[in-house]
Amino acid sequence: MDVVTPRTLDEALCLKAELPQARFLQGGTDVLVELNFDRSRPPALVNLNEVAELRGWSRENGALLLGAGLTYAEAMRGALADEMPALAEASRTVGSPQIRNRGTIGGNLGTASPAGDALPPLLAEGAVVLVASVRGERRIPLDAFLVGVKRNVLEPDEIIVSVRVEPSRAPQTFMKVGPRNAMVISVCSLALHADLARGELRAAFGSAAPTVRLVSAPLDARESFPDLVAGAASPIDDVRGTAAYRRHALRVLAGRALERCLA
Amino acid sequence: MKIALTVNGECRETEAWGGESLLYVLRERLGLLGSKNACEQGECGSCSVLLDGVLVCACLVLGAQADGHVVTTVEGLADGDRLHRVQEAYVQAGAVQCGFCTPGLVVATVDLLESNPSPSDDEIREALSGNLCRCTGYAKIFDAVHRAAMS
Numbered sequence: 001m002d003v004v005t006p007r008t009l010d011e012a013l014c015l016k017a018e019l020p021q022a023r024f025l026q027g028g029t030d031v032l033v034e035l036n037f038d039r040s041r042p043p044a045l046v047n048l049n050e051v052a053e054l055r056g057w058s059r060e061n062g063a064l065l066l067g068a069g070l071t072y073a074e075a076m077r078g079a080l081a082d083e084m085p086a087l088a089e090a091s092r093t094v095g096s097p098q099i100r101n102r103g104t105i106g107g108n109l110g111t112a113s114p115a116g117d118a119l120p121p122l123l124a125e126g127a128v129v130l131v132a133s134v135r136g137e138r139r140i141p142l143d144a145f146l147v148g149v150k151r152n153v154l155e156p157d158e159i160i161v162s163v164r165v166e167p168s169r170a171p172q173t174f175m176k177v178g179p180r181n182a183m184v185i186s187v188c189s190l191a192l193h194a195d196l197a198r199g200e201l202r203a204a205f206g207s208a209a210p211t212v213r214l215v216s217a218p219l220d221a222r223e224s225f226p227d228l229v230a231g232a233a234s235p236i237d238d239v240r241g242t243a244a245y246r247r248h249a250l251r252v253l254a255g256r257a258l259e260r261c262l263a
Numbered sequence: 264m265k266i267a268l269t270v271n272g273e274c275r276e277t278e279a280w281g282g283e284s285l286l287y288v289l290r291e292r293l294g295l296l297g298s299k300n301a302c303e304q305g306e307c308g309s310c311s312v313l314l315d316g317v318l319v320c321a322c323l324v325l326g327a328q329a330d331g332h333v334v335t336t337v338e339g340l341a342d343g344d345r346l347h348r349v350q351e352a353y354v355q356a357g358a359v360q361c362g363f364c365t366p367g368l369v370v371a372t373v374d375l376l377e378s379n380p381s382p383s384d385d386e387i388r389e390a391l392s393g394n395l396c397r398c399t400g401y402a403k404i405f406d407a408v409h410r411a412a413m414s
Contacts, residue, residue: 001281003264003327025325029305032323035282036303045281049328096393097371098320099305182392183306 002044009053009132012159015046017134020156022046026054026069027102029095030111054106054161065130066163068106072118073097075105083167086121086191089174093117093189096182106160109145112152112211119146119212120191121174123204128164133157139164146211170195171261175253177241187241188249190229192257194219201225203254208233208246222262226254266330270295271339285329286310286321289336297337297366308394311367312336318374320393337366340373349373352411353404360398368394372408381412
């Protein structure tokens with residue numbers, strides 16, 4: 001198994017075009033588990049860790065560009081946490097300090113798990129995914145990017161470059177249900193934004209449908225909103241919880257989140 | 264493939280297979296057995312090391328990703344025969360039972376005290392949440408962290 005480490009985005013895009021079967025990894029927190037347990041043996045690995053263009057975050061005309069290599073630890077602190085508090089809260093619930101130091105937003109999008117913790121807050125903020133290939137760039141709204149359990153619309157020659165978000169600065173929060181605070185794959189999760197400026201409540205939930213899902217309603221629909229959220233879910237029974245429990249938990253989380261955001 | 268990295272202040276070079284984790288490289292290629300191999304999925308923290316000064320699970324880092332980087336393992340903490348103050352505190356507090364989780368916890372504690380010299384119990388709980396002790400010796404581990412913070 002070859003490992004190639006590109007130093008620039010251009011180099012990475014050429015590699016993606018040349019090696020469509022290769023597995024691309026950023027922090028490695030998902031891919032290494034597959035390798036360690038012999039669940040996948042890709043013909044080659046491409047290590048994106050050294051591509052400076054994918055790192056960190058920046059501002060662009062009032063919007064934020066979150067690099068695919070932005071770690072959860074970085075999303076938890078500084079000015080970014082002030083701009084996107086629900087994303088910061090969600091990042092704080094990912095794995096452990098060790099995982100948060102390596103796991104990235106781009107990895108969460110690439111893995112496209114319905115349990116991806118960064119996904120609900122990004123969806124509730126109307127995030128757009130920027131992908132690139134040697135053919136050019138595409139901007140794909142997050143709800144169109146994620147199409148199923150661990151499935152996204154990335155073409156074989158494309159790389160996730162960044163996520164563009166226009167922060168609503170709405171009162172917002174993220175909540176997650178699991179057996180303990182750390183090292184938990186969410187049983188279900190919810191990001192809620194009470195967008196007073198737009199007169200809108202937006203909730204995005206995880207682990208209760210094949211993809212994260214967005215629900216919105218006018219601000220004055222507060223009373224019925226928890227039921228609306230629970231009704232939008234299509235959860236399954238699995239080792240982490242039953243469908244009925246997930247639906248119930250989402251209703252409870254939505255109620256608590258509303259209390260927190262509209263207090 | 265060839266990997267060259269700085270481990271505990273020493274330049275090391277080794278052959279490795281591309282799919283190997285940093286943990287495998289450290290243990291099997293470089294003979295550094297302090298970092299323990301248990302879950303291989305980032306759940307237990309017993310392989311915790313510092314990569315460019317950042318706390319990571321060595322089992323979740325590709326060996327090749329450490330090429331050209333700086334790694335500190337539990338072996339790199341003591342100064343010759345003189346234990347690091349965190350190691351000393353673990354000994355003094357009796358925070359070691361079977362000892363398997365100890366290297367990872369010691370490295371995670373060193374990392375915690377670096378950024379937060381006098382952590383509260385909640386901050387310790389948070390910082391060490393990625394390290395499991397199957398002997399459940401957590402009370403003594405908390406004692407050790409407080410002891411190290413005061414030393």
